[in-house]
Amino acid sequence: MVHYNTDDFQKKSRIFEIDLSEEQIQKFMDYYELLVEWNSFMNLTAITDFDEVILKHFVDSLAVFQVSAFREKVKSGEISLIDIGTGAGFPGIPLKIVFPDMKVTLLDSLNKRIKFLDTVIEKLDLKNIETVHGRAEDLAGKKDYREQYDFCVSRAVANLSTLTELCIPFVKNGGYFISYKSEKVKEELSAGKRAVEILGGNILDIFEYQLPDSDMSRNLLLIKKEKNTPKKYPRKAGTPAREPLS
Secondary structure: OOOOOOHHHHHHHHHOOOOOOHHHHHHHHHHHHHHHHHHOOOOOOOOOOHHHHHHHHHHHHHHHHHOHHHHHHHHHOOOEEEEEOOOOOOOHHHHHHHOOOOEEEEEEOOHHHHHHHHHHHHHHOOOOEEEEEOOHHHHOOOOOOOOOEEEEEEOOOOOHHHHHHHHHHHEEEEEEEEEEEOOOHHHHHHHHHHHHHHOOEEEEEEEEEEOOOOOOEEEEEEEEEOOOOOOOOOOOOOHHHHOOOO
8 A cells, every 4th residue: 555645735735724634635645546547548637746636636626715705605514516627526526525515516528537536436435426427518508507506616728708608607696606727817807707797797806826835826716696697608519619708
């Protein structure tokens, strides 16, 4: 059995006011081992080095706890969250490990990634979490998912206009969409602001942070859902990416 030095992980998590239990750390180590194992025969991530996975995937996923709207909701009780384009499970699974009472939905369009996520969920014995194979454009039209979540999160790579059309329809009124972005988010804001308004959202804040002990800058874009998304959005699969709202 491989022994991992997890002290640094614990230290970096505390910077975001998260104190991991031994059980949670073990779940993260099991997750890491599954990620590396499955990545050997399918493309889940270009990052496999232990320290890099800890920093760029696990710790970065947990950075959302610095957003007060998220932190206060999590502390107040059970909340629902959907992770759009979750890929290898980021940020949804790290958040589920740390906040086990959270109801989580992981959405991805690639079935083999869903099989990986199902294996992780079973191995880590995570409860009240589901995986869904499909596209956001299709799922957002279904009543069991549309405007049903307190939070939608995404680390998916897409411009803000496209991403908001895929994500905001899942958020209930008064809920939030939080987009994990690179340092270039301000360049997208001018083009994406109109789309956010059309879809019923309001950009509240941008949280800029650096990954601990690094020079890597990140942003969390906080959007509040203030009115229902018009029924015609999102448009049919592929259209939000080809023809972003402006």
